[in-house]
Amino acid sequence: MNNISVLSLEPANLSPVAVAAVSSFFEREAHGLCEILEALGESDALDAALEIAMTGAQQTDTLSLIEALNLVLEALEGVPFLAVLHAEMAGFGPRDLQGGIRWHGARLAELVDGLRLVECIGVRS
Helix, strand or coil: CCCCCCCCCCHHHHHHHHHHHHHHHHHHHHHHHHHHHHHCCCHHHHHHHHHHHHHCCCCCCHHHHHHHHHHHHHHHHHCCHHHHHHHHHHCCCCCCHHHHHHHHHHHHHHHHHHHHHHHHHHHHC
């Protein structure tokens, strides 16, 4: 007997998995992400990140979650280099603010890509 459980690749099964990945990320990384956003003065993105962290990403539809994640991602991608340099020199944020921006941005981009894929599959089904 084989007791291996296999996840069916049905759209109804993928959406909760993608949302759970976002929730898991925010459980682990919300503090660091919010510290970065606060150091950069990105209050709208900070509010969006805190909302996702507090709701655990479970209380919203996938499209709204993508929109909120994109707001945070755009804030990280759009910050001018001089603003990062100024924040670092002033001692705001983590020690490696630039590295933190890149790392969190990459993870958020992966999460958004996963959610978009689920939306595309769901629309086609």
